[in-house]
Amino acid sequence: MEEYLNKNIKEIINQYPEIEKILDEYNIGCAPCNVGTCLLKDIVEIHNLPPEDEKELMTRIAGIIYPDREIKIPRRKRTSQASREIKYSPPMKKLVDEHVLIKRLVFLIPAVINNIDVDSEEERQLVLDVVDFIRSYADKYHHAKEEEILFKYFDENLDILKVIHEDHENARDHVKTVLEAVNNRDKNTVVNHLNAYKELLTEHIKKEDEILYPWMDRNLSIREVGELFSKFADVDRQFENAPKKYENFVDSLEDKFKLKEMVK
Numbered sequence: 001m002e003e004y005l006n007k008n009i010k011e012i013i014n015q016y017p018e019i020e021k022i023l024d025e026y027n028i029g030c031a032p033c034n035v036g037t038c039l040l041k042d043i044v045e046i047h048n049l050p051p052e053d054e055k056e057l058m059t060r061i062a063g064i065i066y067p068d069r070e071i072k073i074p075r076r077k078r079t080s081q082a083s084r085e086i087k088y089s090p091p092m093k094k095l096v097d098e099h100v101l102i103k104r105l106v107f108l109i110p111a112v113i114n115n116i117d118v119d120s121e122e123e124r125q126l127v128l129d130v131v132d133f134i135r136s137y138a139d140k141y142h143h144a145k146e147e148e149i150l151f152k153y154f155d156e157n158l159d160i161l162k163v164i165h166e167d168h169e170n171a172r173d174h175v176k177t178v179l180e181a182v183n184n185r186d187k188n189t190v191v192n193h194l195n196a197y198k199e200l201l202t203e204h205i206k207k208e209d210e211i212l213y214p215w216m217d218r219n220l221s222i223r224e225v226g227e228l229f230s231k232f233a234d235v236d237r238q239f240e241n242a243p244k245k246y247e248n249f250v251d252s253l254e255d256k257f258k259l260k261e262m263v264k
């Protein structure tokens with residue numbers, strides 16, 4: 001089993017496609033991931049399943065790889081207790097709260113693009129305001145905290161961070177395309193790329209809330225958590241009233257469309 005723990009997951013799935021379905025049952029979605037070079041042992045560590053689930057998962061994987069043999073499952077050294085309820089450190093909780101506002105905006109995208117008339121100045125302006133929210137709040141304010149502060153505490157060559165960076169880059173590309181398209185009054189491109197952004201960000205936030213941040217929290221020392229908290233507070237001071245302005249913008253869109261995402 002040790003040999004497979006050190007193999008990359010895509011290779012294992014290629015050899016034993018049934019393993020993909022098993023991982024899915026534990027909400028470990030490796031198959032759609034574009035990077036896919038994580039080792040099986042890293043995946044087990046990053047997801048930090050409760051011990052009984054982890055043992056069951058590994059036993060099922062071993063049963064597929066070695067159907068005729070009884071395999072002893074190595075026990076992993078844990079840095080903290082796994083629990084189904086996620087408890088975030090204060091700086092991580094701050095990022096999760098920022099996701100809530102981004103999710104509320106993302107939820108409104110279908111209403112924004114429904115029957116959009118790109119020849120109307122007012123409707124083009126609405127798309128430009130959405131783009132401004134994405135660029136200023138989701139990207140400059142929130143992604144900058146992630147990329148310029150939080151991720152610097154980790155080895156950026158880790159596969160999980162490469163996946164997250166790739167998502168940020170793809171999100172930026174969609175937004176750039178939307179901006180060009182709205183100026184060219186190209187409705188289809190605006191609609192397609194805002195939809196693609198919605199899909200990408202929904203999955204991205206889920207990955208961060210449920211996998212990345214809890215894993216980071218388990219690997220940060222108390223001193224580092226404190227440092228992060230104070231560095232995030234510096235960013236908040238720098239941005240002054242901007243976050244509040246964007247919260248008001250999302251409130252106004254929810255009123256306009258009479259729609260509100262029930263997010264925690």
Ligand SMILES: [Fe+2]
Nearest residue numbers: 143146164208
């Ligand atoms: Fe992110």
Ligand SMILES: [Fe+2]
Nearest residue numbers: 099142146208
């Ligand atoms: Fe994020």
